[in-house]
Amino acid sequence: KQEVTQIPAALSVPEGENLVLNCSFTDSAIYNLQWFRQDPGKGLTSLLLIQSSQREQTSGRLNASLDKSSGRSTLYIAASQPGDSATYLCAEQGAQKLVFGQGTRLTINP
Amino acid sequence: ETGVTQSPTHLIKTRGQQVTLRCSSQSGHNTVSWYQQALGQGPQFIFQYYREEENGRGNFPPRFSGLQFPNYSSELNVNALELDDSALYLCASSDDRGQETQYFGPGTRLLVL
Numbered sequence: 001k002q003e004v005t006q007i008p009a010a011l012s013v014p015e016g017e018n019l020v021l022n023c024s025f026t027d028s029a030i031y032n033l034q035w036f037r038q039d040p041g042k043g044l045t046s047l048l049l050i051q052s053s054q055r056e057q058t059s060g061r062l063n064a065s066l067d068k069s070s071g072r073s074t075l076y077i078a079a080s081q082p083g084d085s086a087t088y089l090c091a092e093q094g095a096q097k098l099v100f101g102q103g104t105r106l107t108i109n110p
Numbered sequence: 111e112t113g114v115t116q117s118p119t120h121l122i123k124t125r126g127q128q129v130t131l132r133c134s135s136q137s138g139h140n141t142v143s144w145y146q147q148a149l150g151q152g153p154q155f156i157f158q159y160y161r162e163e164e165n166g167r168g169n170f171p172p173r174f175s176g177l178q179f180p181n182y183s184s185e186l187n188v189n190a191l192e193l194d195d196s197a198l199y200l201c202a203s204s205d206d207r208g209q210e211t212q213y214f215g216p217g218t219r220l221l222v223l
Contacts, residue, residue, distance in 0.1 A: 004152070034211070043200055044153070044214040045112075089152055096166035097143065098202075098212060100152030 002027045004092055006101035014109050015082055021075040021104045023090035031093040033066050033073045038087045038103070047088075048075070080108045112136070114203045114215035122221045128189045131218045133201035135182040140205060141165070142184045143212065144176060147198040159184060196222045 003026045013019055025033070032051050036044040048057045048064040050073070056065040063076040073090055087105045091098040113136040123129050135142050141160045145153035155168035159178035173189040182203075188195060198219050202212040 036214075041198075041219070043112075043116075043216040044202075046211055046213065049211050091152075096158050097155035097168065098145075098153070099155070102150070102152045 002092060002094055002099040004090060004099050004101040006088075006090060006104050008104060009102065010105040010107075012107040012109060013080060015080060017080050018076065018078050019080055019106075021077070021088050021090075021106070023073040023075070023101055025071050025073070025090075025092045025099075027092055027094060027099075028068055028071065029094075030068070031095075033064075034091045034093060034098065035062075035064050035073075035075050036089045036091065038089060040087075044089065077106075082108045082110050084108050112203070112213035112215065114201065114213050116199075116201055116215040116218050118218060119216070120219045120221075122223065123191050124223050125191055125193060127191050127222075128187065129191060129220065131186045131188075131199050131201075131220070133184045133186070133203075133215055135184065135201075135203035136213055137182055138205070139182065139203040139213075141203070142178055143202045143204070144184075144186045145200045145202065146170075147200060147217070148194075149197070153200055156186070191222045193222050196220060 035047045050066040061078040087103040089103045091100045115134045143158040144156040147153040157167040158165045162178045178184040198217045200217045204212040
């Protein structure tokens with residue numbers, strides 16, 4: 001059974017800090033691993049997609065890594081800003097569906 | 111903006127009623143997937159439609175059904191609503207049966223009383 005776990009469930013840090021969000025998954029035969037952002041009551045915004053053959057992807061202050069052998073992915077956020085406050089979800093892409101973790105609720109304090 | 115729209119944005123129903131939620135995919139995308147997100151949880155896969163045929167289903171009962179139309183629109187129908195059906199319902203538009211980036215709509219918030 002595919003399972004995705006995200007730790008921690010919630011994180012609060014002061015503005016300007018660099019931080020790492022963790023994601024672990026059980027299915028080594030994934031097509032890709034995606035990170036999403038979700039603002040309260042809203043839909044999902046895709047942040048980064050890492051293909052199974054890749055090790056990392058970068059977009060601006062965000063960097064995501066993928067280690068299939070250990071079943072882990074990390075999302076690194078540099079120089080955090082209050083506007084980064086949101087829930088971050090990782091999801092593994094299987095044959096048809098995305099399997100999501102429960103998310104990490106991130107709060108950046110000014 | 112993902113180019114994926116959903117209607118309505120909010121909906122209140124009573125237990126036992128039926129509901130239809132709508133999604134308009136990005137033009138050219140042949141795949142639509144529906145997800146249910148309960149409060150504080152990650153989205154759960156309901157089913158996927160590829161070129162108007164069901165192409166996979168999650169652990170949801172048959173009272174959850176769907177349709178996909180040639181004009182890139184789709185529907186999620188839920189019969190005999192239960193209190194636990196209260197959730198945010200998300201549709202995701204993609205190409206190639208969802209193996210590439212999936213673009214999510216803003217969701218429909220359903221409350222069952």
